Amino acid sequence: MLLECAVAALLVALGASHLPSSPRIRAGWAGGKRFPFTTKEQHVTLYHENGASSVFVGAVNKLYYYDFETSKSYVEPFEVTHSKCSNPSHAQNYLTLVANFKGKLLVCGSNACSPTCWYWVDGKKEPGIKALGLAPFYLEQNSFVLFYEDNIYSAISKNGENLIRFRRVRGPWDLFSSDKLWSKPELVQGAIIKNEEAYKDKIYIFFKEDNPEWSKNVEAPKRISRVAQLCAGDGGGTGGLSSSKWSTFLKSTMHCFDNKTDRHFHLVQDIFVVHSEDWAETKIYGLFSNEWGYSAVCVYSVGDITKIFETSPLLDFTGAFPGLRPGTCIREGKPTPAYTQKVGTNHPEMEQKVKPRDILFHNKHRYQKVVVHSVQAADEQVYNVLYLTTENGTIHKIVSLPDGPMNILEIQPFAIPAAIQSMVLDSTKNVLLVASENEVVELPLAMCEVYKDNCESCVLARDPYCGWIDKKCTSVYTTRESLQSLTSKVPQDICSQHSSFSTGEPPEVTCTRVPLSSRYYLNCSLESHHAIYTWVHRDNVVAHCVPDKDPCTHFIDQVSTDSEGEYACVSREHWFEQTLVTRCLTVVPPADQQTETPSGDQVLANFRESKLLDSSPTELKMVHSMGPQDNRATATSFSFWLKLLHTVVVFVLLK
Structure with missing residues (x-):
């Protein structure tokens, strides 16, 4: 059974597909500044003002503050005094909203099924505005909130029910959406787009809902993506209940x-x-994502979206079209005519679909969040850079180049790998x-030091x-008079007139004594997804790695005298070739091998003390022997399989 488990684990380890698309770095290596929490937080929401050095973090029963320049920090408790929850797991104060409202910091939380808001002024709590509609009753509820001038829009239930309605909860008067407008919606994001005339300012809501076509066609997607458009100054309808309902809601x-x-x-x-x-x-x-777990980024323009809402026929509408088109914004917030509102409520969907201007890329990663930043490069052109979070807590940095998008970097932001809960761009x-x-x-955003101090890598x-x-890979925010080539094919002679100074010199050769007949791994971390990697031994290629595997591993199944000598990990990208790692193996003859069998406690102790757990990114070695500190092998069958299993476990953990 032990043999079967070891072999199965080994197959999983060697067959596992880790898909970095670029170099991997940690925050500390790239100038990152860290603020650790006092406890592990189940829920986190960030508030950061553009240009500020500080951040507020809404968590569970507490509000964090930290200044990245001065290191000033504090934790303010927002604890529950009385619970109204029937479920004990909900009896916490989840701070779900931290935002600037009318010049004050507004903090709202679930407060154990009794939503409450406070103002945070000069380090003190003050009574806030009414919280119904601003904070959920418990964490699992939707917490969608939008701010527009002195108005607040929300899809948070006011009574704890699961029915989702879009409301104006702070403004001239409350408005709520009709239940006919959507089917089991999941709101993703919202945006306020200001027009040249204030009364035409629009709210856009991006959401997923049940597809009405799915019941008629099983090949149709069950859930589809929508964009809804409303007038921010919607004046409601005329008479009775209609005056409290949105009158400009349309979707496509x-x-x-x-x-x-x-x-x-579709999603x-x-x-x-x-x-x-x-x-x-x-x-x-x-x-977006699809049923296979692939992701894509599509780009739309607000002008194209607006044109759909202004010109498309209404789906399934065959009656007399109203004089005022549904969705039209009216000056001074005047009410929408009754017939226009009735047609828009009963037929809110556009016949025409919103199509993208461009699909930037799609790949087999399941991304979670996206942030886009525009940077002016040395050629004075502006490039859009996308930051996309992955399921395993890393960030892919993708630049949109003239000849196509390129994934240039994978960032490991945290000291302890974890899922990314929130991401904010300054x-x-x-x-x-x-x-x-x-x-x-x-x-x-400029992590230039990760590309090493040589011209070619930069x-x-x-x-x-x-x-x-000046012999350094430098940020364009320091100087734009630097050498760049933002194309897929970089000229071979681009660095010929620039000194290619390297701080590291050739990699140091490290020799290791390896027991005869043991198993051994040589690993080389990938520095670029676009390079080709090989392990070379005695001028022969012994391992060839595809770029989407990390690290590049050479596995010696059984060490022999032919295994002795120098091994080099060589990367080649277009015309640039460099040696990343050099290792030397010396085979220990049988007479030098130890014959005693270590106990289970000794194996565990050596595992804990092993340098494998904090090895450098360019080296990960795994030998079947984990006995005393001289690394000599044992000869018994039990020891062999125990160490093989241990090797596999370590390899899986480090992968």
């Missing part, structure tokens, strides 16, 4: 598809808005704030934030 299906591969992505996961001075040119970056300070259950990290990174100048 969002398509995200690739014509070349005929792949469709919107996240939205990021890149505003423009011309409101019609404001771009909507939509992150486009003034050019940093990214990322939160997990353990900490908040401030990451610089230029081949194709990072618009970084260029080569």
Whole structure:
């Protein structure tokens, strides 16, 4: 049974597909600043003002504050005094909303099924506004909130029910959405787009809902993505209950598809808005997924979306069209005519679909969140850079280049790997704030030091934030007079007139004594997804790695005298070749091998003390012997299988 488990685990380890698309780094190596929490937090929400050095973190029963420049911090308790929850697991105060409202910091939480808001002023709590509709009764409920001037819009239930309605909870008067407008919606993101005339300012809601076509066609997707448009100053309808209902709500299906591969992505996961001075040119970056777990990013313009709502026929509507088109914004918040509101409520869906201007890419990662930043590179051109969070808590940095998008970096932001709960972009300070259950990290957008101090590595990174100048890979925010090549094919002679100074010199050769007939691993971490990696021994290639595997591993199944000598891990990207790791193996003859069998406690102790757990990124060695500190092998069958199993476990953990 032990043999079967060991072999099965070994097959899993060697067959596991880890898919980094770029180099991997940790925050501390890239100038990241860390703020660890006092406890592991089940829930985290961030509030950060653009250009500020501080961050507020709404958590469970507490509010954190931290200043990344001064290191000033405090934790303010927001504990529950009395619970109204029937379920004890809900009896916490989950701070779900931290925002600036009328110049004050507004903090709202579930408060054990009794939603409550406070103002946080000069380090003190003050009574806040009425919280119904601003905080959920418990964490699992929807917590969708939008701010527009002195108005607040929300899809949070006011009585704890699961029925989702979109409301204006703070403003001239309350408005709520009709139940006919959507079917089991899951709200993803919202945006306020200002027009040249204030009364035409729009609210856009991006959401998923049940597809009415699914019951008629089993091949249709069960859930589909929508965008809804409303007038921010909606005046409601005329007479009775209609005066309290939204009168401008319309929706359309969002398509995200690739014509070349005929792949469709039906489920919107996240939205990021890149505003423009011309409101019609404001771009909507939509992150979508499909039933296979693949992700895609499609780009839409607000002008195109608006045109659909202004010109498309209403789906399934055959009656006389109203004089005032449904969805039209009316000056001074005057009520919508009754017939116009009736037609819009009964037929809110557009016949035409919203199609993307562009699909940037799709791949086999299941991304969770997206942030987009624009950077002016050394060539004075502006490039859009996408930051996408993965399921395993890393961030992929993807740049949109003239000849196609390129994944240039994978970032491991946290000291302890964990899922990313929140991500905020500061486009003034050019940093990214990322939160997990353990900490908040401030990451610089320009992480030029990770590309090493040689010209070739810096230029081949194709990072618009970084260029080569004065023997250093330098941020364009320091100087734009640096060497860059933001194309897929970098000229071979680009660095010929620039000193390619390397701080590391050739990699140091490290020799290791290895027992005869043992098993041994040589590992080399990938520095670029776009390079080819090989292990070379005595001028022969002994291992060849595809770029989407990390690390590049050479496994010696049985060490022999032919295994002795020097091994080099060599990367080649286009015309640039470099040796990343050099290792030397010396085979220990049988006469030098130890014959005693270590106990289980000895094996466990050596496992805990092993340098394997904190080995450098460029080396991970695994020998079947884990006996005394001289690393000599034992000869018994039990010891062999015990150590083989231990080796497999360590390998799986480190993978």
